[in-house]
């Protein structure tokens with residue numbers, strides 16, 4: 001870029017942001033420049049009537065969708081021509097000139113052609129929409145990063161990694177984005193706020209979750225900013241109810257307000273050779289395998305296959321499972337289960353075994369290195385011989401984030417391991433927080449570790 005041969009007889013071009021539409025959000029500098037301008041080139045400003053008060057000549061150079069590149073050359077030439085005529089030029093752009101605004105292209109074109117140019121920042125529509133929806137784009141403990149994203153073409157455009165995403169120019173694609181985000185692992189209950197005509201009296205705000213947006217009948221048309229992230233939920237409820245979820249799958253927890261995922265448990269497969277030989281190489285010593293979780297299924301088969309053994313070796317071995325998610329995982333391997341329980345309740349499975357007279361069987365239960373208390377003991381008590389064999393371990397995630405617990409309304413624990421790891425990671429739990437513990441053993445362990453808080457437990461069994 002050459003900026004050293006600026007022609008002194010030329011006028012100067014200010015590439016200035018108008019803000020999201022409400023002139024109250026103009027900077028004092030842009031306002032002053034509008035006063036002294038000879039000519040103003042402007043886009044489709046949401047409040048173009050405001051320009052009537054300035055004596056400068058006004059030229060509309062708004063771009064219609066699909067004609068961007070051809071028109072940009074024309075705009076560049078117009079700006080250059082006015083500057084060459086010695087005029088003070090304000091090139092007024094919506095929001096901020098450098099956010100999806102092509103202000104830099106105009107700047108370089110002018111300076112390369114010997115014209116003095118300056119960029120004046122403006123309030124970008126994301127910032128204004130965030131204020132309207134009271135959806136802080138960053139928030140301590142909730143969102144430590146934000147990405148401004150091009151909302152065109154939800155199928156092919158790059159999806160950035162950030163706690164909060166803000167889509168510009170995405171009105172027509174917002175449902176598709178919501179679907180894609182869920183497919184890419186965002187929780188279906190992640191809040192969404194769509195804001196149309198941000199900063200103006202006729203602004204409209206819609207709130208959804210990603211899932212609800214996918215199923216919405218109709219959505220706000222352009223100009224619209226779509227904010228996706230925990231801070232986009234209805235702020236009143238969000239501030240009253242902010243949950244810390246310590247389990248591994250946040251989709252299992254539905255609650256009012258916002259739910260922050262802070263997994264205190266991560267499943268790690270043991271090495272393929274760490275498993276005792278009799279488990280994978282002599283499976284036929286077992287009459288039955290009881291799977292207690294989807295991860296147990298995944299790691300069992302992974303280790304089986306890595307040892308060169310496939311499902312045929314299960315032969316006549318009967319399969320039982322704890323919880324429908326475990327049964328669904330087993331189906332992927334072509335296996336039907338009997339008996340199974342609907343919920344993740346060891347007690348229910350033991351009762352089913354007893355009712356069906358399942359006794360005198362050799363049973364394997366693939367589990368974590370922490371093992372189980374109740375299930376093997378219960379199945380043994382009714383007359384079976386049980387081996388609980390570790391195929392994986394439960395570890396504290398290495399990248400776990402420390403949140404400020406005082407900011408939260410409550411904490412959700414889904415397993416004894418998440419309780420145990422939580423207290424390895426956090427020193428203490430503030431006394432006023434609500435506690436949800438899922439399952440008998442989780443509740444018992446929590447009670448044991450935090451003796452004085454008993455009255456507040458909600459037992460989800």
Ligand code: SAH
Pocket residue numbers: 019020021046093094095096097098099100101123124125126129167168169170195196197198199222223224225
């Ligand atoms: N430079 C501008 C963005 C231009 S791209 C800025 O910094 O804001 C145009 C997109 O901006 C629109 O499709 C819409 O997503 C967004 N936008 C602009 N003004 C808006 C407003 N008042 N309310 C909501 N969205 C707006």
